Amino acid sequence: MRCEDTFLIQNKCGLHARAASVLAQLAVKFDAQITLYQDDKSADGNSVLALLLLESSQGKEVKVVCDGPDAQGALQAIGELIDQKFYEQE
């Protein structure tokens, strides 16, 4: 199955190296193709380097598209991670 949603990057540092690493480590746990989109750029959710290329700063909106058997669980988990500001202190 395929599902998607859009999330607002709220943490101060944006999708920096640590946030991207946490997201990629979460993404590999799911049997789904996970892709993030921002403006005209897209990134494989499993790849930290690709995620860094999105240059997603605080206030940007990213669309998360999940495709595969675990799509729904993946979308929920990644959405929560972004909404919870990657569990960062500031």
Add this chain to the structure above:
Amino acid sequence: MKLSSIISKDCTKAAVLFNSKKRVLEYISELAHEQLPDLNPHDILNALMTREKLGSTGIGKGIAIPHGRIEGISHVTAMLLVNKQGVPFDAIDNRPVDIFLALIVPDGDNEQHLKTLAAIAEKLNNKEFCKQLRNAGNDEELYAIIASAD
């Protein structure tokens, strides 16, 4: 952003041989201290270690981007080390790391930091570029690869 604008010639080190994460970070601190003599190498090492404690900067595929934020500096200083063999670095894919692109960044400027990371990621995301880095025989060759990729 050009990589050669943040990595100077004496900050590209090819075919180095370290066997632990700690030694790599210590060497990076020494290199950074040469570029930023006002900073104490222990403070630089502390900044790098503090960041690693939050989660490894080993981002997979044999690549790590150790970095530390330091107050009171005006610009990014980057260093590139290519180790002869992979070093255990607690990377997210558990693979040893042999390409280290280290950064000492001014504290606070988040937007600029994301731009720097994106510029680095753009280059390191290219398999052929990484292969060239790994094959560089000496520091001059390594720097030439960076300069020609810009």
